[in-house]
Amino acid sequence: MSEFKAAVAEQQFVLEHIVNLAELGVDDDIIEAVLSGAGEFAAGEWAPLARIGDTEGPRWSPEGVTMPKGYREAYQAYVAGGWGTIGSPEAHGGQGMPFALSAAVLETLGTANMGFALAPTLTVGAIEALAHHGSPEQQALYLPKLATGEWTGTMNLTEPQAGSDVGALRSTATPRGDGTFSIKGTKIFISFGDHDMADNIVHLVLARTPDAPAGTKGLSLFLVPKYRLDADGNPGAPNDVRVVSIEHKMGLHASPTCVLAFGEEGGCIGELIGPEFGGIRAMFTMMNNARLNVGLQGVQVAEAATQRALAFARERIQSPRASAPGAGSVAIVEHPDVRRMLLRMRAQTQAARALVYLACGQVDRANAGDAEAKLRLDLLTPLAKSHATDLGNEVASIGVQVHGGMGYIEETGAAQHFRDARITPIYEGTNGIQAADLVGRKLGLDNGGAFQRLIADMRADVSDPLLRDLITGCEDIARNLLAADMDDRLAASTPFQTMLSVAVCGWLMAREHAVAESGTTPFLRAKASVTRFYLEQIVPEALGLAAAASAPAARLYELDAETLAA
Numbered sequence: 001m002s003e004f005k006a007a008v009a010e011q012q013f014v015l016e017h018i019v020n021l022a023e024l025g026v027d028d029d030i031i032e033a034v035l036s037g038a039g040e041f042a043a044g045e046w047a048p049l050a051r052i053g054d055t056e057g058p059r060w061s062p063e064g065v066t067m068p069k070g071y072r073e074a075y076q077a078y079v080a081g082g083w084g085t086i087g088s089p090e091a092h093g094g095q096g097m098p099f100a101l102s103a104a105v106l107e108t109l110g111t112a113n114m115g116f117a118l119a120p121t122l123t124v125g126a127i128e129a130l131a132h133h134g135s136p137e138q139q140a141l142y143l144p145k146l147a148t149g150e151w152t153g154t155m156n157l158t159e160p161q162a163g164s165d166v167g168a169l170r171s172t173a174t175p176r177g178d179g180t181f182s183i184k185g186t187k188i189f190i191s192f193g194d195h196d197m198a199d200n201i202v203h204l205v206l207a208r209t210p211d212a213p214a215g216t217k218g219l220s221l222f223l224v225p226k227y228r229l230d231a232d233g234n235p236g237a238p239n240d241v242r243v244v245s246i247e248h249k250m251g252l253h254a255s256p257t258c259v260l261a262f263g264e265e266g267g268c269i270g271e272l273i274g275p276e277f278g279g280i281r282a283m284f285t286m287m288n289n290a291r292l293n294v295g296l297q298g299v300q301v302a303e304a305a306t307q308r309a310l311a312f313a314r315e316r317i318q319s320p321r322a323s324a325p326g327a328g329s330v331a332i333v334e335h336p337d338v339r340r341m342l343l344r345m346r347a348q349t350q351a352a353r354a355l356v357y358l359a360c361g362q363v364d365r366a367n368a369g370d371a372e373a374k375l376r377l378d379l380l381t382p383l384a385k386s387h388a389t390d391l392g393n394e395v396a397s398i399g400v401q402v403h404g405g406m407g408y409i410e411e412t413g414a415a416q417h418f419r420d421a422r423i424t425p426i427y428e429g430t431n432g433i434q435a436a437d438l439v440g441r442k443l444g445l446d447n448g449g450a451f452q453r454l455i456a457d458m459r460a461d462v463s464d465p466l467l468r469d470l471i472t473g474c475e476d477i478a479r480n481l482l483a484a485d486m487d488d489r490l491a492a493s494t495p496f497q498t499m500l501s502v503a504v505c506g507w508l509m510a511r512e513h514a515v516a517e518s519g520t521t522p523f524l525r526a527k528a529s530v531t532r533f534y535l536e537q538i539v540p541e542a543l544g545l546a547a548a549a550s551a552p553a554a555r556l557y558e559l560d561a562e563t564l565a566a
Contacts, residue, residue, distance in 0.1 A: 003311040004047040006039025006108045007303055008032070009523050010350065015100060017515050018354050018508055019361035024098045024368075031101065034086065038105040041081055042112035045074045050113040053254025054416050058195065060246045065194040065256045071116065075149070075197040083109070084120055084149030089131055092143035099367070100360040103296055107353075110300030111307075114420050115254030117300070119152050119192045121293045126153025126204055129221070129286040133274040138223060141233050142202055152198045155286055156187040156205040156224075156260065166280070167215035171207040171262065173222055173270060183207055183224055183270040184263035186244070189427070193258030194226070194243040200235040201226040204286065205262065205270060206279050219279035222270035224262065240267035251419030287428065288381055292363070294428045295356045295384040298392030301424070302349040305399035305417040309345060312403055312412070313338055332402075341402050345395045347534040350512075350527075351505035352388040358508060359384040375450040379442045380504070382434035387501035389424035390431065396421040435493035438500075439481050451478060458507040467506045467539050474500045477549050484552075491553035495545040502542035509534045 015021040015031060022028070049070050056068045067075075078084065087102025088094025106124070110117035127146050130139055145151040162168040171185025185207060187193075194201065203224040212218030227235035244259040262268045274282045313333035320327055321334050332338045359380040365373030396417040400407035407414040425431040443451050455475050462468050477496055481489050513531035516524045 003307045004043055004112050004304065005307065006035065006042060006111070007353075008035045008039050010353065011035050011104045011107070013512070013515075013523075013527065014354055014357045015104060017512060019100045019357050021098060021100060021361070024100075024361075024364050026098060026101060030097075034097070034101060035104060035108070037081075038083065038108045041077070041083065042108045045077050046109055046116055047112035049074055049116065050254070050416075051413070053113060053115050054251075054420075055253075057253040058246060058256040060243060060256075064243055065196065065246060065258065067195050067197055067256075068254070071195075071254070072197045074116070075119065078109075078120070079149040082148070084123065085147050087124070088127055088147035089143065092131075092139060092147050094147040098361075099363040100357055103292070103357065103360040106293065107296055107299055107303070110297055111303045113254060114297060114300050114304065115252040117297075118252070118255040119195070119197065120149060121297075122155060122191055122290070123149060123151075123153040124293065125155055125286040125289045126202055128289045129204055129273065129282055130223075132285045133221070133278070133282040134223070135273075138271065138273065141229060142223070142225075145200070146202060150198060151200040151202055152192060152195070153202045153204065154190055154193055155283070155290065156190055156193075156203050157283065158189045159186060160188055166206070166219070169206055169208065169219060171205065173207040173209050173220060173272075175209070176269070179271075181207075181209070181222060181270050181272065182263060182266065183222055183268040184266075185261075187260045187262070189247070190258045190260050191255050193256065193260045194246075195256055199227075203241065203260070203262075204273065204283070206283055207270075209276055212277065216280045217277060219283075220276050221273040221279040221282040223273050224268065224270040228269060239269060240265050250422055251416065252423055289363075290428045291381055291385040291434075292356065292359055294424055295352075295359070295386075295388035297424050298388030298390070298421070299349065299353045299356055301392040301417050301421040302345070302352055302395035305396040305414065305421075306342075306345040306349050308413055308417065309399040309402040310342060312406075312414075313342060338402060341398050343530065343533050344538075345398050345402075346530050347509075347538060348391045348395050350530055351509055351534055351538070352391040354508035354512065355380070355501065355505050356384045356388050358504075372453070375445055376454065378445055379438075379450050379454060382438045382442060382497065383501045383504060385428065386425065386431035386434040386497055387505070389421070390498070392421045392424055393418075431497075432494060435497040436490055438497050439489040439493045440486070443478055443482055448482065454504075458503065462507060462510055464506075464510060464535055464539070466543070467503070467510060467535060470499065470503045470506065470539055470543055473543060473546050474503050477546065480550065487553035491556055492549045492551060495548035499542050499545045499549055502539060506535060506539045506542075 052068050059066045085094045086097050087099050090096035159169050173181040173183050205222045205224045206219050208218050226241050228237050228239045230236035240263055242261045244261050247257040314331050316332045317329050318332050321330050362373045362377035366377050400414045400418050403414045406412045458471050509531045516527035
């Protein structure tokens with residue numbers, strides 16, 4: 001991707017003024033060095049492989065998955081550079097830096113090559129699950145290798161018959177009498193479930209022990225390596241984990257999405273992570289991390305699409321500007337509607353980044369023992385996952401539009417961003433599931449106190465009248481939803497989730513605008529203009545969602561299913 005350049009200045013600005021990373025004990029020079037180094041690495045090693053990852057993709061054979069040419073070497077360079085260690089625990093070989101800073105590094109990698117970046121994304125989640133729920137022995141054996149990226153991690157929930165209904169999982173774990181379990185079952189949609197870039201792959205697998213209760217209460221989490229470890233902790237014999245196939249997908253072609261069969265020959269051995277029947281609690285440690293990182297993927301694809309569209313618009317000469325018809329043809333960036341699209345792309349990308357980084361900062365504060373940060377993180381997670389991925393799709397689509405007919409031609413690369421983005425509102429809990437979680441659980445956290453404190457913090461900072469109206473509208477609708485029955489809550493959940501997300505983004509963009517509006521550098525002048533665009537043109541759109549966010553479920557059921565399909 002020739003247009004790629006790490007958004008270092010933008011990342012630093014958000015880390016300073018939204019996350020307030022200085023409070024977490026990281027000096028500005030370290031932040032700049034990490035972000036700049038990650039940008040140079042991504043531009044040199046990962047970005048050049050984005051096209052081949054999309055056009056050729058991984059290859060499956062009965063022996064496993066082979067990545068496209070150059071991927072193994074680029075991944076090994078990632079490991080050698082220590083990029084996986086930035087946010088990993090110091091006790092297990094990591095650098096112990098804030099999660100928010102490691103998220104910024106992951107954003108850079110994913111902007112350069114979104115499909116490739118899924119490998120470290122899933123590994124980060126496996127590290128979180130083991131760090132919080134693994135035994136000391138498991139942590140000592142696995143975390144040092146996962147922290148460096150020498151081994152990668154996966155999350156294995158979905159099965160063919162279950163989809164998003166985790167309680168319907170059928171994979172089994174039978175005690176072997178020595179503290180380990182025989183694992184048997186099939187999992188689908190496993191990102192980087194197999195590849196040839198690392199020496200081992202650590203699968204975290206949800207399964208049922210004998211006589212386990214039905215539903216999610218009967219699930220336990222198991223550590224299942226691709227290769228069993230020998231007496232020295234090194235990969236040894238294969239562990240009866242077979243790659244049945246890889247999916248043929250719309251996008252994210254650089255990421256092998258695998259169907260995995262565990263224990264077909266009766267020789268798949270796993271270890272329990274945490275207590276029996278504690279699988280959902282342990283898995284949600286990984287899942288919540290993954291949801292923030294999927295939101296970060298929305299930022300990645302939006303940034304990549306914006307960079308590509310800006311480069312094209314500055315180079316593509318077409319037609320005189322309407323206000324100066326005799327002046328000759330100009331670059332399309334000079335045409336008002338193209339300029340509107342580009343400003344919208346930048347504004348939505350910056351809003352998504354601010355929202356996701358804010359949530360990542362709450363992770364760091366929650367890990368330090370801040371109970372209020374934990375509540376705010378729980379409230380922000382469905383917003384960060386859903387809204388940032390919705391914006392990634394919107395921005396990628398606009399990017400195709402900026403290219404015109406050339407955007408529909410694969411060679412320009414604009415279509416790849418659009419295809420890559422489409423999965424993000426679906427996996428790790430669809431955005432509809434996020435909305436259901438928001439209105440079903442998160443609004444009621446601390447008896448509604450967590451939501452009210454967020455509203456109060458936003459209102460205290462905001463003077464813009466439209467943004468204040470939006471905040472008040474969210475508060476009023478939330479109050480009504482909490483008093484409504486569940487069908488009415490769910491019917492309104494998605495438009496309400498978008499309203500609240502825009503309110504939070506508007507709050508953050510207003511904070512950024514207050515810093516930037518008196519600046520004289522090109523960066524600050526651009527920041528002030530983009531944030532003003534967001535407040536003037538995007539915030540008012542969200543006010544129009546109030547009717548949908550207040551409509552009862554009865555309207556959705558006026559037609560029966562047969563009439564609806566007629």
